[in-house]
Amino acid sequence: MTSKPRDAATATSPLGLLLITGAVATVGLLIVAPLASVFVDAFSNGPRAWWEALAHDPDTRHAIWLSLTVAPIAVLINTIFGVAAAWLVARFRFPGRSLLVSLFDVPFSVSPVVAGLALVLIFGRQGLLGPTLAGLAVKVIFAWPGLVLATTFVTLPLVVRELIPVMEAIGPEEEMAAVSLGANGWQVFWRVTLPNIRWALLHGVVLANARAMGEFGAVYVVSGHIAGATDTMPLRVEKLFQEYRTPASMAVASVLAALALLTLVAKVFIERQLETESKELEAARAPGADTDPTTGGLGP
Amino acid sequence: MTMPGPSFTPLVRVTFLVAVALTGLTAGCSKPSGTGTAKTPSIELLNVSYDPTRELYKDINTAFAKHYLAEHGTEVSIKQSHAASGSQSRAVIDGLEADVVTLATWPDVEAIAKSGLVKADWQQRFDNGSIPYHSVVVFVVRKGNPKGIADWPDLDRDGIEIITPNPKTSGNGKYSFLAAWGSVLAAGGSADDARGFVERLYRRTPVLDTGARAATATFSQKGIGDVHLTFENEAHLEVDESKGALEIVYPKRSIRVDPPVAVVDTNVDRKSTRHAAEAYLGFLYSPEGKAIVAKHHYRPWTADAKGPPEGFPEIETFDITFVAGSWNDAMKNLFGEGGEFDKIYQPAGTSK
Numbered sequence: 010m011t012s013k014p015r016d017a018a019t020a021t022s023p024l025g026l027l028l029i030t031g032a033v034a035t036v037g038l039l040i041v042a043p044l045a046s047v048f049v050d051a052f053s054n055g056p057r058a059w060w061e062a063l064a065h066d067p068d069t070r071h072a073i074w075l076s077l078t079v080a081p082i083a084v085l086i087n088t089i090f091g092v093a094a095a096w097l098v099a100r101f102r103f104p105g106r107s108l109l110v111s112l113f114d115v116p117f118s119v120s121p122v123v124a125g126l127a128l129v130l131i132f133g134r135q136g137l138l139g140p141t142l143a144g145l146a147v148k149v150i151f152a153w154p155g156l157v158l159a160t161t162f163v164t165l166p167l168v169v170r171e172l173i174p175v176m177e178a179i180g181p182e183e184e185m186a187a188v189s190l191g192a193n194g195w196q197v198f199w200r201v202t203l204p205n206i207r208w209a210l211l212h213g214v215v216l217a218n219a220r221a222m223g224e225f226g227a228v229y230v231v232s233g234h235i236a237g238a239t240d241t242m243p244l245r246v247e248k249l250f251q252e253y254r255t256p257a258s259m260a261v262a263s264v265l266a267a268l269a270l271l272t273l274v275a276k277v278f279i280e281r282q283l284e285t286e287s288k289e290l291e292a293a294r295a296p297g298a299d300t301d302p303t304t305g306g307l308g309p
Numbered sequence: 310m311t312m313p314g315p316s317f318t319p320l321v322r323v324t325f326l327v328a329v330a331l332t333g334l335t336a337g338c339s340k341p342s343g344t345g346t347a348k349t350p351s352i353e354l355l356n357v358s359y360d361p362t363r364e365l366y367k368d369i370n371t372a373f374a375k376h377y378l379a380e381h382g383t384e385v386s387i388k389q390s391h392a393a394s395g396s397q398s399r400a401v402i403d404g405l406e407a408d409v410v411t412l413a414t415w416p417d418v419e420a421i422a423k424s425g426l427v428k429a430d431w432q433q434r435f436d437n438g439s440i441p442y443h444s445v446v447v448f449v450v451r452k453g454n455p456k457g458i459a460d461w462p463d464l465d466r467d468g469i470e471i472i473t474p475n476p477k478t479s480g481n482g483k484y485s486f487l488a489a490w491g492s493v494l495a496a497g498g499s500a501d502d503a504r505g506f507v508e509r510l511y512r513r514t515p516v517l518d519t520g521a522r523a524a525t526a527t528f529s530q531k532g533i534g535d536v537h538l539t540f541e542n543e544a545h546l547e548v549d550e551s552k553g554a555l556e557i558v559y560p561k562r563s564i565r566v567d568p569p570v571a572v573v574d575t576n577v578d579r580k581s582t583r584h585a586a587e588a589y590l591g592f593l594y595s596p597e598g599k600a601i602v603a604k605h606h607y608r609p610w611t612a613d614a615k616g617p618p619e620g621f622p623e624i625e626t627f628d629i630t631f632v633a634g635s636w637n638d639a640m641k642n643l644f645g646e647g648g649e650f651d652k653i654y655q656p657a658g659t660s661k
Binding site: 129133134135136139143148150151233234235236237238248250251252253255 | 355357360363364388389390391392400402403404405406424522523525526530546550
């Protein structure tokens with residue numbers, strides 16, 4: 010009973026109550042109610058209708074398939090790019106480094122619609138690369154490569170942004186030690202760097218995947234809206250809604266929402282791991298710990 | 310040379326490899342199925358269309374595929390793309406590989422022709438200037454018509470909120486604008502009267518959606534506004550879907566909507582789909598095609614028809630030449646940069 014009376018007093022004071030009510034109402038109104046209504050609408054005709062809406066409509070099936078293809082490809086590209094870029098930025102000092110770091114953030118500040126239009130202006134028929142691509146008979150815009158490009162663009166910062174601070178915090182000592190013990194580049198990466206950044210990387214991947222699955226704006230511009238060919242899940246949700254097929258639309262939306270909830274669970278779990286790890290790191294760095302950060306050592 | 314790796318390394322590595330493999334697998338399998346090697350020859354057409362035609366072409370496609378297979382022994386599957394007419398035109402110009410376009414307004418097809426993808430004589434390829442069916446702009450109001458809206462002047466009353474899409478991107482939006490403008494001219498008003506009327510309407514337009522379908526959703530599903538200006542066909546669909554919550558009002562006069570169709574010459578020649586593409590658009594003029602068109606509340610065109618097609622109410626119509634001289638003039642003076650719409654919509658301050 011040390012701090013509890015005070016807590017209780019704050020909670021029951023009029024201002025406290027007001028703030029709590031306000032917070033609960035806001036969360037309820039803005040997050041819980043819409044999310045719940047998606048599921049209510051999705052199952053309004055029963056679970057059987059829900060399943061049929063998802064599995065028996067070839068265009069919807071294709072949209073789910075397309076999303077499950079495009080998102081992982083985009084995430085994979087960003088994982089490879091993110092690890093390489095974070096390593097470059099965290100381990101090296103070079104002119105233009107801070108400019109490069111700011112450039113990673115461009116996709117966050119640019120509207121996805123603008124990103125999509127920019128891709129059209131480069132890869133479209135009238136675009137910079139349009140004639141070349143047409144000559145090679147390669148379709149980018151209004152085909153799945155365009156969807157991958159757009160998705161990769163909007164999710165680009167998520168992995169690299171996650172890794173830079175972690176890599177900077179860990180420092181190069183362990184890697185240098187590994188090299189001094191004769192490890193080659195791959196060995197250093199697989200056995201030292203990757204294990205150290207694994208939770209941060211996973212965190213970035215999970216976030217990037219969630220964003221990739223849900224992306225609408227950029228994909229909307231480059232998709233061409235061809236049913237059964239270039240409609241991803243979010244585009245399909247809109248299309249079904251506009252075709253007055255609200256339950257079917259919400260069925261697809263419910264899959265997206267379920268994915269989002271799953272992401273949330275994964276995120277919480279990963280964040281816990283990250284926290285434990287940063288505490289361990291701090292403990293290791295604390296004075297008196299048996300690792301001396303100045304010389305860099307691999308374990309005791 | 311091996312290092313004592315931490316115990317979790319295999320797990321991390323396996324996860325990584327599985328992720329890579331899965332991605333590779335899905336990527337490999339997802340190659341679009343464009344090159345079918347079925348026993349019966351088969352081709353795929355892409356019809357790039359505007360918003361309200363989704364239901365129409367779903368039926369047309371099924372009927373046409375059956376018809377074409379019977380006549381020519383070739384399986385045709387038709388893919389559809391629907392969005393705001395102006396955006397669709399732009400997408401085709403930017404490389405969306407349409408075999409045919411079935412758009413809302415003449416300028417949308419003409420823009421594609423100007424880009425070189427459609428030959429300049431496209432209007433002579435099919436009857437009636439390549440316009441297989443017409444429509445008119447009508448009003449959709451809430452059940453029982455609580456605001457008592459019967460004709461255009463009723464839209465001018467204070468507090469009446471109007472839903473119509475953006476004329477810059479939407480064919481439906483352009484036609485609604487032209488219908489409102491023309492209604493004043495047809496009643497004997499001057500261009501200034503028309504400008505004033507239309508300006509007041511857009512002042513009381515709370516949302517300007519980019520396409521017809523989005524505007525329909527705003528009015529019928531989100532419940533915003535008192536009257537929705539839209540094509541007759543879209544109005545019927547909207548009212549049917551509302552299950553009694555909405556009804557149609559025919560104004561005394563309205564604009565005749567002329568949605569043109571065209572074969573995208575460059576694309577069909579490259580894909581060798583010209584024959585099927587031309588047959589597809591020709592099918593819209595056949596008795597079977599016309600029946601489907603009428604079923605979806607578009608007014609099929611008939612060479613020597615007097616009065617409206619069977620089942621459609623009579624309504625006095627004017628066309629684009631009456632309102633604006635020509636589509637080119639309308640595009641320049643009304644919808645172009647700094648045109649009437651820009652002058653009208655900016656002072657409202659409700660940009661979107």
